[in-house]
Amino acid sequence: MNKKSFVPANQCSTGVLPPYMLFELATRAGNERYLDTLSTTMRMHRRSQKQQSANPFARFAGAGNSSIEVYDCNGGESRPGSKARFEGEPATGNKDVDSAYDFTLAVRKYYAEVHGRNGIDAHGMTMVSSVNYGDRYNNAYWDGRQMTYGKGDQEIFASFVILDVAGHEVTHGVTEFEANLRYYKQAGALNESHSDIFGKMIEAYSKNQPVEQIDWVLGRGIFMPGIKGEGIRNMLKPGTAYNDARLGKDPQPDHYSKLYTGSSDNGGVHYNSGIVNRAFANWVIAMGGFEWKKGAKIWFAARAAAGSNPTFAQHAYHTVEACKALGTAADVKKLQDAWELVGVKPSNKVSHDNDGGDDVDVVA
Ligand SMILES: [Zn+2]
CATH class of the missing domain: 1.10.390.10 (Neutral Protease Domain 2)
Known part of the structure; x- marks a missing residue:
């Protein structure tokens, strides 16, 4: 099985916050922080693509127990960051670290008990999260390898470590392995x-x-x-x-x-x-x-x-x-x-409505 085929470039950066929200914020507030979030995302996206081509899922191969690893970026952009809390370790007192740990546990439990699934790739891939990414970074991402959460600017956005947001990000990973679904x-x-x-x-x-x-x-x-x-x-x-x-x-x-x-x-x-x-x-x-x-x-x-x-x-x-x-x-x-x-008529007719698009230029 070619693991690489499961990580299409067009899906590498799938943030929970839509780019139009960041553009509106930047335009209305004249605040470049929101445009910074977009450009940081693009940089991160390119970097994660490079990492993938060099080392596609090497550490995730084979059966495992989907063990949980949470790292703290401490406001920096280097990922995964410093080790904060790994599987079985007690609470740290750092709210984002402990929440990311608890929410990842909830996500793993749901997929195991409702869908009989062993983690993101069904083979026990390690569930890696980095919190406190970037300088007041306004988004949360799945990049084909791990979850990343910003702390928010604390003016408009609070922390992105939220249970359904964590579920959203991990599910991007599951969708990638299950359906290799395009992001277009x-x-x-x-x-x-x-x-x-x-x-x-x-x-x-x-x-x-x-x-x-x-x-x-x-x-x-x-x-x-x-x-x-x-x-x-x-x-x-x-x-x-x-x-x-x-x-x-x-x-x-x-x-x-x-x-x-x-x-x-x-x-x-x-x-x-x-x-x-x-x-x-x-x-x-x-x-x-x-x-x-x-x-x-x-x-x-x-x-x-x-x-x-x-x-x-x-x-x-x-x-x-x-x-x-x-x-x-x-x-x-x-x-x-x-x-x-909602006006959708179920039909298995093959349509070309979804053709075209640039598979690489993903910013959110
Ligand atoms: Zn998303």
Whole structure:
């Protein structure tokens, strides 16, 4: 097996914060810090590509126990940074270090117990996190090798070490190994949506919540007091997560008829993910209780079946097929209703809507 083929360059940098949010912040506030975040991300992206070609997953090969390693960058840009807390070690008293450790543990437990999966690559790859990356860095990333979290500027953003954000980042890794999904247009929006959905399911599993108690806001707590926003995205009501003079308004469309078709954000990967998030949220709410676990298993199966460059319609088709195999007729009907709600017609027809794109120029 060629491990290298699992680490496509187009997916190396997949931050939880969309580039359009950073551009809005830089434009409105005249604050170059937000543009600095983007350029740092690009540098990091190039560096991680170089590291990968020199040493693709060498230390992750073979079976393992997905042991947890947390490092502290101490505000610097050298990763992974200094050793902070490894598997089995006691709490350090450093909140970001201990939270990153606990959240990675929650993510590992979810994938093991709900999906029977041994870590990110299913072979026990070590789960490496670096916290306190960069000078008040405003993002969290999966780069093909590890998770990286900024502390936030402490003006608009607080720390990025948040449970559903950690779940989001690790899920980028799982998606890479499971589906090798592109990070462009609709396939890229599905990649982002998978991270939001499983990030939220990891939180629900960790808190043992029935669907009625799930908080569909991703990244709640990420804004400092005074910012008019509840989080980065609202999965149930896309486009309503924030509306602030410094941030602008959440631009996510909530229906396929309003699909973003521009070229920024890798063809709208963080814009259009909301459409799929909304379908999933409405479906599992309709099923009720703890049926979201079945929903997550069906979504997991559909992701692998849909290949590396699906449109929303193709992904929807595979969710319906997986639901026929793993769910009841009533579940299938509710799923079809959820797709109809967001204007997506399940279809396995091969489409060329998702062709083109630059596989390397990823900035977020
Ligand atoms: Zn992401």
